[in-house]
Amino acid sequence: MEDIQEKQLHEEHSHEEHGHNHDHEDGKMPIVLYFVGFVLSLIALFLGGETNLLQNSFFLIGSISAGYHVIILEGIGETIENSKTQHKFTPNSHILMGIAAIGAFLIGSFWEGALLILIFSGSHFLEEYAEGRSKREITKLLEMNPTTARLIMSDGKTIIVNVNELKVGDQLQVLNGDQVPIDGVILSGSTSIDESSINGESMPKEKTQGDGVFGSTINGTGTFSMEVTKENKDTVFSKILQLVNQNQENQTKASSIIQKFEPKYVKFVLMTIPLVMVLAPILLDWTWSQGIYRGLVLLVAASPCALAAATVSVTLSATSNLAKRGVLSKGSAYLSQLAGIKAIAFDKTGTLTKGKPxxxxxxxxxxxxxxxxxxxxxxxxxxxxxxxxxxxxxxxxxxxxxxxxxxxxxxxxxxxxxxxxxxxxxxxxxxxxxxxxxxxxxxxxxxxxxxxxxxxxxxxxxxxxxxxDIASENAKATIDYFKKHGVHTTLITGDSEMTGKAVGEQLGVDEVIANVMPEDKSNIINEQKENYGITAMVGDGVNDAPALVKADIGIAMGEGTDVAVDVSDLVLMKNDLSKLVKAHEISLKMNHVIWQNIIFSMTVVALLIVVSLIGLADIAISVVIHEGSTLVVILNGLRLLKIK
Structure with missing residues (x-):
């Protein structure tokens, strides 16, 4: 588990959405450099008269300092790095701001060039902070990773050992208030355990001899002895960490399209702006100074930063919100697909029913x-x-x-x-x-x-x-919910047709398919996909694994088999189908907010281009509106953290 944690923490620092590979790699240095640049630019603003050269020097040095991280490292550095990797010129949107600032300095507009860098870099750091909020919500799970355990020796004495050293069959002592170090079963004693880190339930669970316990959960007032039943790498919490890691690395389809589109768009802008600067004075009777200046304003206006950020905070906020509620996904792409399902199939035993008579x-x-x-x-x-x-x-x-x-x-x-x-x-x-x-x-x-x-x-x-084997508590409400949203519901079971139909009629499912062998389930899912479109499968057993893999979205019950959890795209901790309803609701909201952001950001870019071409905006106004729209997009996505 420590290896997973180290990998997760490493990747969190080494890989950020839309290419921000250098975020925080120098600790607080980027922020310090930014504030140095801000102070130098502020000093320059109050210099004038005979000190014009000194004033412009302060603006220039301040801009280099404030924009070092965002413009030089991310704009120029990543453009070079990505171009080498792709074997073709692959610029990112930050380079547009750098070129606009350089152009402003060359035509003598030092204050506007410095203002562009200050606002762009400042808003960039705010965006990173906002995006970091949603990532921190997910990675809080990593802080709950137990590292030591009290091993009971053959003579009855206990010693402190590293959790990684534990083996199946070892006996441990867990004192009141301790973290349960690893998955196991209680041998003696009784207690109540806070399992919210595993299943999202706020109420502690009463546990006694023979009951299972999970690593990372918090023991209450009792002391008990337990036997280890899983190695550290196979515990429920370890699986959660793996899902979280995949979750942060995966992107929605919309996000992937935007990131592929960004370099092409930037290249188009870089080719178009020089044409505007050259042709506008000839065709529109502008002066060369006006042509160059308006070209620079247009360069700022056309930067697609808001569009690039349209999905990041939304998807991270949605997956973070659900993680806190006990719904874990292997990527936000699956949540996005969940919003568009046309059919959903359920296994019977342990999924729609409690799993015992x-x-x-x-x-x-x-x-x-x-x-x-x-x-x-x-x-x-x-x-x-x-x-x-x-x-x-x-x-x-x-x-x-x-x-x-x-x-x-x-x-x-x-x-x-x-x-x-x-x-x-x-x-x-x-x-x-x-x-x-x-x-x-x-x-x-x-x-x-x-x-x-x-x-x-x-x-x-x-x-x-x-x-x-009676229906689980939220089965009927879940079926009713999906039918209300026009989703075809199917019950797939290996039980007799009489039993399957009895449960199906009780719950109101649209279709019941009984006497099904495990290998037939995947064929049924394939038929559902052909007949209805995007199809989800919900199951908990090894026999459901082929169908979970075949479905567009495989959904496992958290208390099911490890195999079902491993091959699924979403996991509902604590076998609670109401969590599936919540996941679908939030996925619908997530897609809605993503399109809000995309439409809003594209509208702002189009508006800025128009007002720039007709001369109603200068660099300062263009930068303020442009960066303001990016922050609006980020903050709009963070609303999903607060959905109740």
């Missing part, structure tokens, strides 16, 4: 004493490790604890004797001669996708219990 209905004959029967049912089921037995034990509370010798017969179920009578719990097909209400209820509950077991006394049916 619960007792939904039961009925016992009026002639028997319910409490006594429940005592017997519980006594029989205590001797079974079947999931249905666990569900029955969770449902029924015995009045008396009975000790019954139980025989588990394959095909017949559980059998035991009590007070001279033989009791059996088994599937309906293992009993003969059943009639009346029991048959009717069995057929009714079975048609609803429920599993039914009979309870018999001396082979005479005296009751029946229905169990079902």
């Amino acid at each position: 619960e007792v939904t209905d039961y009925h016992f004959a009026d002639s028997v004493e319910d409490e006594n029967i429940i005592d017997i049912v519980v006594a029989l089921e205590k001797e079974s490790n079947h999931p249905l037995a666990s569900a029955i034990l969770e449902k029924f509370e015995p009045k008396n604890q009975l000790a019954i010798a139980v025989e588990n017969q394959i095909g017949n179920g559980l059998t035991g004797d009590h007070n001279g009578k033989t009791y059996r719990i088994g599937k309906p097909t293992s009993f003969e001669g059943v009639s009346g209400d029991y048959v009717r209820l069995n057929e009714e509950w079975s048609s609803e996708g429920k599993t039914v077991v009979y309870v018999a006394e001396n082979e005479k049916i005296i009751g029946l219990i229905a169990l079902m």
